[in-house]
Amino acid sequence: MKIAGRTFIVSGGASGLGRACVESICQKGGNAAVLDLNDDLGAELVQKMGPSVKFWNTDVLSTESIRAAVGGTMEWAGETGKPVGGVIPAAGVSSPATMLDRHKNPLSLEGYDFVMNVNVRGTIDLVRQCLVHMSQVDPVEDGERGVVIMVASSAAFDGQKGQVSYSASKGAVTAMTLPMARDLARYGIRVCTIAPSLFDSGMTSLMSDKVRKSLQGAMEFPLRAGQPPEFASLAVQCIENVMLNGTVLRLDGAMRMPSKM
Structure with missing residues (x-):
């Protein structure tokens, strides 16, 4: 699918990996609807x-908030003549906690639910609402109507100590990829998932220098964190290459996360 002349919906699009996707989509002639909670970063991106x-201020934990943003995006797409071509649910959170803490208190279900609701429920809710509209656009070559690009993590495969909640959420995203692609094949809608390892983002910026240095020992090549434009480059390929479907793409430079840092 060509990006030019299409509108793409990106949650978590005001910063990090989502923002890089937005910038790449716009550079290739597409429009991007940014769904995020950060008004300041959203306004900055629009200005740039x-x-x-x-930009739509959107809480992915709220079905109504998502519905308002998706509805607004469809109106905008109609005004610009650029129909919706895809959705990238990049909003995500992490809340590290072990199954038992140092005082032998069990994992907080409140914290677990928060991570699962943002990373899994927020993903599926946005995707399902976008699909209603995407399935109705006129098909292009090969009968294609659109693409879903979900965001997982290397934690889905080699989660570290304290990542039970995060790994469970990203593992769920990877597991949804193939059945979702099979569900949507009849509509000409593809599904891909990108599973990055350590990338520079708002989430990883909170890491201490000690933690970041310890992770370098698990890197193969290159010996550095990934950069958001490198993630966006793969997202662009997922849009443009019609043969990418029903697959999870690891983007990790052969890095395998150690048990603990």
Whole structure:
């Protein structure tokens, strides 16, 4: 699918990996609807990218908030003549906690539910609402109508100590990829998931220098964290390459996370 002349919906699009995707989409002639809670970063992105970006303050934990943003995006797509071509649910959180803490208190279900609700429920809720509209656009070559690009993590495969909640959420995203692609094949909608390892983002910026240095020991090549534009480059390929479907793509430079840092 060509990006030019299409509108793409990106949650968590005001910063980090989502923002990089937004910028790449706009650079290739597409429009991007940014769904995020950070008004300041959203406004900054709109100012930087111009009329090809529109921002909606959106809480992915709220079905109504998502519905309002998706509905607004469809109206915008109609006004610009750029139909929706895909959705990238990049909003995500992590809340490290072990199954038993040092005082032998069990894992907080409140914290577990928060991570699962943002990373899994928030993903599926946004995707399902976008699909209603995406399935109705006119197909292009090969009968294609659109693409879903979900965001997992290397933690889905080699989660570290304290990552039970995060690994469970990203493992769920990877597990949804193939059945979702099979569900949507009849509509000409593809599904891919990208599973990055350590990338520079708002989430990883909170790491201490000690933790970051310890992770370098698990790196193969290159010996550095991934950069958001490198993630966006793969997202662009997922949009443009029609043969990418029903697959989870590890983006990790052969890095395998150690048990603990």
